[in-house]
Amino acid sequence: MVLGRERELEVLARFVGDMATGPSAALLEGSAGIGKTTLWLEAIAMAEHAGLVVLSTRASESEARWSYAGLGDLLTGSVVAFPELPEPQRRALETTLLRGGTPTASPDQRAVSLAVLAVIRRLAEERAAVVLALDDVQWLDASTARVLSFVLRRLTTEPVAVIATLRIGSGAPGDPLNLDRAMPALVRIAVGPMPEDPLGRLLRARTDTELPHPVVTRLHAASHGNPLFALEIARAVARTGSRADPGAPLPVPEDLQQLLSARLATLPPEANDVLLTAAAASQPTTDLVLAASPSAAEARAGLAAAEVAAVIERADGRRSTASRRDPPAPRCCSGCQR
Numbered sequence: 001m002v003l004g005r006e007r008e009l010e011v012l013a014r015f016v017g018d019m020a021t022g023p024s025a026a027l028l029e030g031s032a033g034i035g036k037t038t039l040w041l042e043a044i045a046m047a048e049h050a051g052l053v054v055l056s057t058r059a060s061e062s063e064a065r066w067s068y069a070g071l072g073d074l075l076t077g078s079v080v081a082f083p084e085l086p087e088p089q090r091r092a093l094e095t096t097l098l099r100g101g102t103p104t105a106s107p108d109q110r111a112v113s114l115a116v117l118a119v120i121r122r123l124a125e126e127r128a129a130v131v132l133a134l135d136d137v138q139w140l141d142a143s144t145a146r147v148l149s150f151v152l153r154r155l156t157t158e159p160v161a162v163i164a165t166l167r168i169g170s171g172a173p174g175d176p177l178n179l180d181r182a183m184p185a186l187v188r189i190a191v192g193p194m195p196e197d198p199l200g201r202l203l204r205a206r207t208d209t210e211l212p213h214p215v216v217t218r219l220h221a222a223s224h225g226n227p228l229f230a231l232e233i234a235r236a237v238a239r240t241g242s243r244a245d246p247g248a249p250l251p252v253p254e255d256l257q258q259l260l261s262a263r264l265a266t267l268p269p270e271a272n273d274v275l276l277t278a279a280a281a282s283q284p285t286t287d288l289v290l291a292a293s294p295s296a297a298e299a300r301a302g303l304a305a306a307e308v309a310a311v312i313e314r315a316d317g318r319r320s321t322a323s324r325r326d327p328p329a330p331r332c333c334s335g336c337q338r
Helices: 006-017 036-049 069-074 087-096 109-126 142-152 196-207 213-223 227-240 256-265 270-280 286-292 296-308
Strands: 024-030 053-058 130-135 160-167 186-190 312-315 318-321
Touching: 006 024, 006 036, 006 160, 006 186, 024 036, 036 053, 036 130, 036 160, 053 069, 069 142, 087 109, 109 130, 109 142, 196 213, 196 227, 213 227, 270 286, 270 296, 286 296, 296 312
Parallel strands: 024 160, 024 186, 053 130, 130 160
Antiparallel strands: 312 318
């Protein structure tokens, strides 16, 4: 259950219900850690429950310089079948997705764009709607952004929808797709501070601590209603043994990264390598982490320690890291999902 976001969920439910009517986009906007990814995941679940095709990618700043990183994520999966494409388009797309032999030259971007447009249109013909789900769209690599911009601007009546999250503030770049111009229908959803009562329930559930109402009030004020920030402050309070008494200052650094780093510093050495492997993988799984480790026993111990510390979580066999995404719903860890 997602707490304190009833209005946003209602808007997303209406948006998903109207996807089959034609090209549209929903843009979840807010600061880092405010809860955009949680709502993005809920919207994906709604679309999948409705039987729609969802192609997703979760961009990151560290991968923003990689060519076609996002496109590779979007077109990976058994649901994507390439139609009969003209030879130049097929060859360019296969080269882009690293499915052909060793490329001798960079693929022609127009050929790639035309091929992706054909793939999306074919999927839209076969299904009720196609959803392009883009998390942290501001970090989408330039090559993928150019291809998607080409595709979106050429949609007319096709049931293709975009659900994207966009970080605002902190010097983050803007929307590289210019969705307000590319899509005929755009719903902007401002994700603001979480109200105090649901934030208190979230903190109690995630920290397994019976926080008094005055403490929740202080945490809400100190974090400005940002759930990730509030959770990290609450955990820092627990680590230091402070009861957050009215006269005691809260451990609020200028940068949230200081709190996250402090939590990571408490982990045992065997957790470092497995966390690095998980963070470096676009789709981290337990099997992948174990295979990349020289010692499966140490890797399992490291994963267990990180899971107990709520730095990672297990979800359908995959591991999510707690340093790069918005906080998910109470069933998940407090950190940024990977």
